Amino acid sequence: MYYTIKTLGCKVNQIDSMRLAESLEEIGLAEAPPGESAALCLVNTCTVTARTDTQCRQMIRRLVRENPGARVVVTGCYAQTNPEAVRTIPGVARVLANREKGEARRILRGLVSDHPERVAEAPAGRRSAVRPGEPMRRVNGRSRAFVQVQDGCNAFCAYCIVPFGRGPLKSEDPDTVVRQVEMLVDQGYPEIVLSGIHLGAYGMDRREPNGLARLLRRLVRIPGAWRVRLSSVEPREVDDELIALVTGEAKICPHLHIPLQCGDTAVLRQMGRPYSREEFAELVFRLRELSDRMALGTDLIAGLPGESDRSFENSCEWLRALPLTHFHVFPYSARPGTAAATMDGQLSPARRKERAARLRAIGRRLQSDFVRRMKGRVLRVVPISDGELAGTPLKVLSENYLEGFISDPPTPMGGIFAAKVSRTDGSRIFLERES
Ligand code: SF4
Missing domain, CATH: 2.40.50 (OB fold (Dihydrolipoamide Acetyltransferase, E2P))
Known part of the structure; x- marks a missing residue:
């Protein structure tokens, strides 16, 4: 019996999907080869923008259409925050809440249990990338393994739906993370990416201050020719200790992705972001001074409520002068239930889109300047x-x-x-x- 998994959204969702694939393989299912229809289809959804919601619904309908008779299971943040919208799509057999992902094996086994003979016949050998004890499959370019060390977020930034979908902070036990990384290094993965929804807050829920820096200090002691990369870390969480590690430890990639979101301090405050643009600039200039080859990425939301034309122009001017190297830009999308969705000063979708295009152009310019500087290195x-x-x-x-x-x-x-x-x-x- 074959399964297929489609994933939308962030790295954490992708890691969840790998785990779900493992659960399905443990109960005897195999990934559907190209052209074969699946008996069980899983859609791991995202709800970061209204457009993503639409893409999720389209994906679910497509799977129902292309896999007649399949059990279609939907999980992830869109399913979590809007289960009714998902449940009412014809052909959806089950909505799996994010918190149920840990019990996926039991639930999914129940869903396929009326085909025991087909389960027993499932072809072997199609496994996911980070399954313990298996050699890595470099032929698929999988030389990077993702380790999720943390889930959830307590920050409730005014525009963000993620805390509603993912729930509160939950950090993985550091001993477990170290063991998992040791295993992946043993398997031959040269790059391990530590990810989480709010990575910089790693350890806070376990009352372990400076949890991320402490974890990194343990990880870099793992011998071997491998390196670790951090996914996104919030500006206030890039502290002296983390800076010393990222700029001074050979095993840690010189790369930080620090979400700014908006270049206007008043808008940042309104969104509940606890820093000013001056603090952000000071941080990235300091990092650039310490390392001229460090990648410095950021996230930007174009057209947040209250961002006036003047403030946007001013932000663009300011951003052009920052030593940043990569932008991830999203047009603002009002998510029902978030504080920003009902704030004054909402911009039209066309203006948000137009601002996003301008921010992306600035990002491309900064990136190509940085890339050019790497010539000869x-x-x-x-x-x-x-x-x-x-x-x-x-x-x-x-x-x-x-x-x-x-x-x-x-x-x-x-x-x-x-x-x-x-x-x-x-x-x-x-x-x-x-x-
Ligand atoms: S820190 Fe803010 S933007 Fe990031 S996941 Fe948490 S609430 Fe969302």
């Missing part, structure tokens, strides 16, 4: 594609989060290797082996 990269099998240049990712290509990768390859940036092109780097 030696960077440490990991493969992220199977180019070596197809005879095409190998796609790689550098420690400072640049994607690029190398035509003459070392053999045998798979781990971290050093290569020189010989050419750049917009956001991409082209590398040569170090002789």
Whole structure:
């Protein structure tokens, strides 16, 4: 019996989907090969914008249509915050709340239990990427493993639906994280990405102050040629200890993604974001001074309520001068139930879209300036594609989060290797082996 999983949204959702795939394989199902229909379809949804909600509904309907007779199960933040909208889609067999994901094996086994003979016949050997005890499958470019150390958020920023979907902070026990990373390093993963919904708050719910920095100090002691990368960390949580680690520890990638969201302090305050734009600027300039090759990414929401034309123009001017290297830009989307959805000063969707396009253009400019500065540098990269099998240049990712290509990768390859940036092109780097 085959299953298929479709995932929308963030890295944490993707990790959840890997775990759900493991649960399904443990009860004898196998991932549907291309062209085969599945008996069990899982959609792991997201609700970060109204557009994402639409995409989730479209995805569910498509799976129902393409897999006649399949049991379609829907989980994730959209299913959590709007279960009725999901349950009423014809063909949906079950809505699984986020908190039920931990019991997925039992629930899903119940759903397929009327086909025991087909379960027993399931083909073996199609496993997910981070299953304990299995060798990594580099042929799929999976040289990066994602470890979720934390879930949920207590911040309730005025525009954000995530705390409603994910619930309060929950940090994984540090011993468990260390064991999991040791196992992945043993399996040969050269890059481990620590992720979470509110990663910088890791440990707070366990009354472990500076939890993330303490965890990193333990992780970097794990021997081997591997590295760790952090997903997003809130501005106030990038403290001296974390800065010292990210700029001074060879095993930690020189890369921070620090969500700014808006370049207007008054709007930030209204959204419940606890920093000013001046504090943010001071932080990123300090990081740039400490490391000229560090990747410094940010998230921006275009057209938050109350962002006037003047304040937006002013933000654009200010952003152009920051030493940032990557923007993730989303047009603001009012999420029902959040404080911002009923605030004064809502902008039309067209204006939000137009502002998002302008912010993306600034981001592209900053990124290509940064990429150009990398020409001639030696960077440490990991493969992220199977180019070596197809005879095409190998796609790689550098420690400072640049994607690029190398035509003459070392053999045998798979781990971290050093290569020189010989050419750049917009956001991409082209590398040569170090002789
Ligand atoms: S910190 Fe704010 S933006 Fe981030 S998940 Fe929590 S509530 Fe949402």
